Amino acid sequence: MIKLAAMNTLGSRIKHYRRALGMSQKALAMACGWGSQSRIGNYETDSREPTLDDVRTIAAALRIAPEALLLEDDDSVQNVQMALQPTKAPKAYPLISWVMAGEWAESPDNHHPGDADEWLSSTENAGENGFWLTVRGDSMTCNGNPSFPEGSRILVRPEADRISGKYYVVKLIDKGETTFKQFIEDAGNKYLKPLNPSYRTIEINGNCQFIGRVIDTKMTGL
Structure with missing residues (x-):
């Protein structure tokens, strides 16, 4: 059972449940389908009031009932437990290097990415051999959503x-290198597409090995 702290405003409740899931503001914005992290920040500081539709969207991303965010008095807050929907328990995965990820692709039986100095949690299921990577460069950075800036x-x-x-x-x-791109299949042709339009799309025809799918993201410094 989640221990509820004093949550006197809608913004404080959004922040509380976001942190309870271990989500960053950026991750919550992405889960809501919004391109701006500042939108969540404004809601959490109550400098901007969300519409009812936005409240429903945020609640769905936080895996709770909208009532959990809309309740205001202390007696109602105690009843939030009844409104909470089941959530997945966070699991920690190792943060590894890109070199190690490439080695894992060549011989997964001999390179289980379990030895790492840093572990990060997620409620997403990445399997027994899931791992985190730090984004390099700006090829997956754009003005839209999602965007994966360098360092995330x-x-x-x-x-x-x-x-x-x-x-x-x-x-x-x-090329002997490991990269992170969007996979596109169109009319039988397959591509690796960067989100940054300054980089070119790569057509693939068996000259690559898929290591795994990206299922979660975290921004550093939040």
Whole structure:
């Protein structure tokens, strides 16, 4: 049972339940389908009042009933436990290097990414060999949503199904490098697409190895 602190405003309740899930403001904004992290920040500081539709969207992303955010008096707050929907328990996964991720792709039986100095939690299921990576460069940064700026963390689920439009960590065999891109399949052709329009889309034809699908992200410093 979540221990509820004093939550006298809608913004403080959003912040409380976000932190209870271990989500950053950026992760919550992405889960809501919004491109701006500042939107969540404004709601949490009560400098901007969300619409009822926004409250419902936030509640769904936080896996709680909208009433948990809308209740105001202390007696009602005690009843929030009745409104909470089941949540997944967070699990910690290791933060590894890109070199290690590439080695794992070549020999997964010999390179289980379990030895790491830093572990980060997520409520997403990345499997037994899931791991975090730190985004390098700005090829996956854009003005829209989602955007993965340099320094952000991405959670990788190895051996995940390939779905067009999803994001993957892939080893380019001919170049000997590991990259992070959006996988696109169109009219039988397959591509690795960067979100930053300054970078070119890569057509693939068996010259790469998919390491895993990105299923969660965290911004550093929040």
